[in-house]
Amino acid sequence: MNQWSEAFHYLPLLLKGAMVTLEITLLANILSTIISFAVGLLRLSKRRYVRLIASIYVEVFRGTSLLVQLFWLYFALPMLLNIQITAMVVAVLALGLNYGAYGSEVVRSSILAVPKGQHEAATALNMGSKLRMMRIVLPQAIPLMLPSFGNLQIELLKGTSLVYLITLSDLTYQGMVLRTFDSSKTAEIFMMMLILYFLLSYSFTLLLRVLERRSARGRY
Template sequence: MGDLHELLPLLMKGTLVTIEIAVFGILMAIVMAGVATILRTSAWRVLRWTGNVYVEVFRGTSLLVQLFWFFFVLPLPPFNLALTPFTVAIVGLGLHYGAYGSEILRGALRSVPGGQYEAALALNMPASARMRRIVLPQAMINALPPATNLMIELLKGTSLVSLITLSDLTFRARQLDEATFKTAEIFALTLAIYFVLAQIVVTIMRRFERRVSYGIAQRTVR
């Protein structure tokens, strides 16, 4: 238990939990960002109000408190809704970062030049086709860089789930530190693992961004 080659496998177990939480959290954040953006751009005032309340509440409060609320408060009356720590982690991260993602997506949609909308209207394109073929492809290019930063923030935010008893990377690091007192070595490895995971996210998103840009360029040429 004292050598680093014995510590690394234990940290890897926590790393797998962190990756799993991050992947599902990112997927839920993407869904929530899309739903919130649709609500906030709706012609119905009630829907706009609902979307704005969601974004302001989850963007304006602490992620840690939100996780504690889902984990400790929901099981109590009158809610009586007990969630597993894994579910709480995904829901908490997804809702929190989905609120920020909605702001990114809304800003990206607004960044599309007004002339693009007018040209699509002049061609009598339906609203769905206008959004799918004209607006969203351009907005996606503008949204991808800040979305990449948000995904990295979500990855780092997974460290908070150790406080709701999930055995993620941070939880394992704290356990090993208490058992071995090799604080410098353990947390240096933990930092390195988080850094590598972040670089993987950046690499994947940059390749995706290049593919999206290339696809739009090819469509424009045609």
């Protein structure tokens, strides 16, 4: 018990790291959602070259390691373009691009899951493609997307644990520093990290459930 009371002195630093983790997660989620819808819609384009470009992006980011993507954006890209990119920007970009590739498939498959009769009825009402998508297709597709998007958000949160390797002082970084400083409290430090990660992910789960209930009632 005494070991735990001593380990609790490290909690403020872990909470500081958790706030950085939460900031990265929220920003990367916004970016990945935008990319998911943009690329998902592009993959449904009637133009073959547009579908090809979108598909290449998806396959590249789904087929390569997130860690390698982080390192490439942080170390290689600045050298190639002769620019300086902050670690925070790199983390948000890498996570957003990576999970946006996965999310685009969720968007594409959910739109395709809307019955063809709905498309035909909208066409019969002389609706243009954009109006048909906004008024008919997306309101039915979004509820189908939510469970998968929720899983991706939680996976993205867990993926942020890699950003400490590019010097960001997130929750994992703080835990590793504290463990190096006081290795006798390794078990307690990692247990507190597990609890904080769980609380963050469970918060996203609760938010998702609220959104699912609202979408079921036709409110977004």
